Amino acid sequence: MAVIQSFGAAEVVTGSCHLLQIEKGPSIMVDCGMFQGVVEKRNFEPFDFEPADVDILLITHAHLDHVGRIPKLVKEGFRGRIVTLRSTMDLAQVVLLDSAHLMEEEYRTRFRKAQRRGAEAGVREPLYTVDDVEAVFDMPIEYVEYGEEVELAKGVKATFRNAGHILDAATIQLDFEEAGVAKRFVFSGDLGNHNDMVMHDPVFVKEADVLYIESTYGDRNHKGIKESEDEFRKVIVDTLLNEGNVLIPSFAIERTQEIMCILKQMYDKRELPECKIFIDSPMAIRATRLYDTYHDELSDCCNEFLKRDGTVFEFPYIHYTLKPEESKRINEIGSGCIIIAGSGMCTGGRILHHFKHRLWNEKNSLLFVGYQAEGTLGRRIIDGERHIHIYHEEVVVRAKIHTINGFSAHADQNDLIDWMNHFERLEKIFLIHGEYDKQKVFKKAIEERMGKRAHIVAPEEKVYV
Template sequence: MDEKVRLQFHGAVQNTTGSMHMLHMGDKKILLDCGLFQGRREESRERNLNFPFKPAEVTALILSHAHIDHCGNIPNLRKQGFDGFVFCTTATLDLSSALLRDSAHIQEKDIEFLNKKRARRGLPPLQPIYTIEDTEKCLYNFHGVYYHKTFHVLKDILVTFLDAGHILGSALTVIDVRKNGHMQRILFTGDLGRKNMPILRDPEIPDNVDILIIESTYGNRFHGDIAQSDEKLAGIINRVVARGGKIIVPAFSVGRTQELVFSMKRLIDQKLIPQIPVFVDSPLSVNVTEIFRSHYECYGSEMRDLLLEGRDPFGFETLTYVRTVEESKALNDLKKPCVILSASGMCEAGRILHHLKNNIENPANLILIVGFMAVDTLGRKIAERQPTVRIFGEIYNLRAEVAIMNEFSAHADANGLPEFATAVSRQGDIKKIFVVHGEPDQSEALAGRLRETLGMEVIIPRRNEIFDLF
């Protein structure tokens, strides 16, 4: 290839959702991620509906992992004319299939609700951004690849997925570009995980990276030590059980739910918490847990051995996976202490809203925040302990206790991110770093740390900004 290689940033720049970047190789376009933007309703709809490029002109898409803010707009991309391959790991393929169908279902329901309101005001109905049918169509374009298997995207572009340690199937995308006879390497971290987490392997460190695109969700914040998470969780559960309350946990279906289940299993086995009922109330989480049970290739030895020995890491006697709406509703009448894990993770949709509605005003209860909450989401408002919150259009007083545990975070923190970049820079001569996927103060903080420690050009791109790479 002798044409210019350029990189354009379309989403998850100076915020954390809607990850989408474009590599321009001459007239060919390779998209990195195609996530849904999540935030205020109108702005989200507008941004998700309209791509800043022609989808039909995109040659291929490389997907870092199955979180909706990275894969959630692929059905719409397909619907608007994209028909290339979507390359991802095999686990990401399985997870995307479950997550995208769920996302389409949520959007269909959402628009139904909205259209009822619009009809009352005499406004014409709106269409969902995509339907389940659109989702099924786009899944035919997916192509699963194992970690470490290098594949061609174009004649002069080779890609290899390495472990990112963030969620099941998450990948660091290593892109090798052959230009004028030389190889240049671009590394896109997607979302970067942490070392020593209980389920997944540690993030890998690629060598000879020229251009690094790194996330910055927690560029200026530190997580608690994962080694102390069991103890802290036990403390919270025992306290709430003693006062007869319920624990409501908004949890991402992928990763956080399984980690919490695995942690509670250990706590019950070690008799550090009583054998209380635990419910995973989200059909998606139930499906996703099945996918976790089948991807041995993604695990470290401890988890793999458990699975091989037939000892279910994601099940115990008092744990119930809830599928039907009736079972879910029955949880409202349960008067004894219990733990309810439900999605969506940021409380934007799904069954968690019913559980919050029914439990948020009782001070005996506790809402446990275990994941990142983007600005303007209900989850963020609860995490900030706002005195009143709106659920299904009604105002509720936040009287339940709110506890925040960031020990389970699947993202590298303000130590982990620069540590990773430093380790990569020891394996080769990085020329330029782009900081993405963080709110402005987080991206600024990481960029500052990287300039200081590595002494190189670090850029926080603006939306749709384009850069010549080589």
């Protein structure tokens, strides 16, 4: 009998890491992501399994909470195969190198301060370094295409399907036999929001004995996309006409590209006041270039932009600020800016510098367009915190706060249930990748709307299937 254990994204959103042990077969891990928010300290805890015993690592997509601990996995002994899409690894390289650079920089800063106190021995080293990231890409990597069935081991096959979440995102189907009985396990990965401007809709799966499905927004439905876009346009236009600036903490992958597409549409329709739009995130800039490279994975809208303009995302108001000194010069501009910067949950990155210089000004707007995990600065601001500390300085929050969840890259409750309803045969449902209180709401919705039972997976719980 096969057994699955979740060593992350169990009763929490982040840290996705699921280990499937097939009886008399390989040990298969699906994702090895980083914990974020209030549970981020768990990244530094030892794995509760032996990395050297993992035979195969499958990667659903390149978000940090799905790939962020892979360098640690390799550093601590993993020597198996990595199987995923080529665009996933290209994007993961950008994400992991950025993560390593930030951790190394933070370590150097803490070490210098500790030296002045004579306490450098107590400074914790980074979770991993740039060298550790590069070691990941020296591993055996097997690239697959959407819809292609690949043999992982004798009698064990995997199929990756488009999950519509971000560039490269996949749902993974595993087919194998145990004691002469055919079994099919499906890991949803993160499923995309219906009618996303940049990505295609998720591809449906027809059968599963076991489904592990994300539940990030299983407790609610997003605003309609038209309503969300209208609200977004109003915030942008009103703020700019009021001689203010718009701050958008944005995830470098997918969210930044979607916002760029909406702004490009506004520019085309002459709805956008003259302004300067700064993409102030090196990772977002590199990710945008990869989106251009893999444009075949993008929506018809994006490819129409490409055919017309020779570029999916760029238009005259866009400015890329790769270097720190370019970012700092943005502070010299009084008004008329839209600043899209990382990190998406305001836990670090250049957005904090812009908060320090602009969050106190009531003419400005702070526009959240993505999920804010518990414990993050973004979540605290949304929850009403009005005095925050940035770089040892107290900053009062006077800017107008706007939250638009219709742009989420995650499916909402209706989308999740609609995706499951397309299964012609679905036996067992397991909920992962969600906050526990929201999973309870989703579990009840599945029972009431689908007539099926669902189980909320506990951390490290052994599920025999």
